[in-house]
Amino acid sequence: MASREQRGSVRTAVVWDALESALADGPRDVVDLGGGTGGFAVRLAESGHRVRVVDPSPDALAALGRRSQEADLEVSGLQGDVTDLVDVVGAGSADVVLCHGVLEVVDPVLALDHIGQVLRPGGLVSLVVGQRHAAVLARAMAGNFPQARALLDGADPADGRTGHRFTVAEIENLLDAAGFTRTAMHGVRVFTDLVPAALVDIEPGAAAALVDLERAVAERPEYFHLAAQLHVLARRP
Ligand SMILES: C[S@@+](CC[C@H](N)C(=O)[O-])C[C@H]1O[C@@H](n2cnc3c(N)ncnc32)[C@H](O)[C@@H]1O
Structure with a gap:
């Protein structure tokens, strides 16, 4: 496997595991909001789902068009x-x-309200969000102590690119307030961002062993606060 692809699959393995098992019952109408170039959308279409990507870019x-054409999807x-x-x-057009x-x-309250409106009753939302405490740790390890301190207290990063980072409680409260029932939470990239990329690229078997380790901790709440991202599945009533 090429190393770029390898890194991509290490970063997304936990999310894919959860999505594939949640969508195992047959073809679904999927909307990928902010789906970008279609990393998730094209693979879901490959599995037989009917996929629409909504993105401002x-x-x-x-x-996305080129990618789906190349895959004949x-x-x-x-x-x-x-x-x-x-x-x-x-x-009410999406499962x-x-x-x-x-x-x-984006405004997360507005986003969850609109997502709820496009879902059919019982429909599923799959959220991936940046997790605040991993970002605090990353900034501190890079020597950016004032930035780490500001982020710890809930300030959004000053660079304006990465946007808001969520805590576990924050994302749970947002979903509860929007009327969703949470069904699963996973920590994503607990170790991956901390490991030198060269080690994963060069050391035989390292990428597979790292994925195995990520899978082993993904559902352990004590590791959620170390994860670069949180993945949450939730159903609307
Ligand atoms: C970090 S990328 C994520 C892409 C993809 N969802 C993934 O996980 O690989 C963020 C995406 O959100 C899109 N985006 C930015 N602002 C948005 C908005 N207000 N509503 C919907 N999508 C937005 C961007 O164009 C970009 O494709």
Whole structure:
């Protein structure tokens, strides 16, 4: 496996495990909000799901188009965002909404409200969000102590690129307030971002052993606070 691909699969293995098992019952109508270039969307389409990607970026949608064409798969790319999601895909039109790496840069209350509207009753949302305490640790380890301190107290990073980082309690409260029932939480990239990339790329068997370790801790709450991201599955009533 090429090392870039290898790193990608180490970073997403835990999310894929959970998604594949949640969607194992047959083809679903999936909306990938902020789905970007289609890393998740194309693979879900490969598994037979009907997938629509909603993203504000024309460049990302163009890349998605090329990617799905190369794979000979149909994935609709729709230009839109959190604010016009309901108009773009239609209310009650999805069994599953993916919202991976997006909640950090939008109004999360509005996003969950709109996601709830496009889901059918009992529909599933899959959220991936940046986890605050791993970001505090990363900044401290890089010597950026004032930034680490500010983030610890809940301030959003000053660079404006990475957006808001969530704590476990924060994401749980947001979902509860939006009326979703949480069904699973996973810590994602507990160790991966801390390990030198060269070790994973060069050492035979290291990537597989790291994935194995990530899987082993993914559902252990004591590791959630070390995870770079949290993955949460939740159902609307
Ligand atoms: C970090 S990328 C994540 C891409 C993909 N979901 C993934 O997990 O690989 C964030 C994506 O959110 C999109 N985005 C930015 N602002 C958005 C908004 N207001 N509503 C929906 N998507 C947005 C960006 O264009 C980008 O494709």
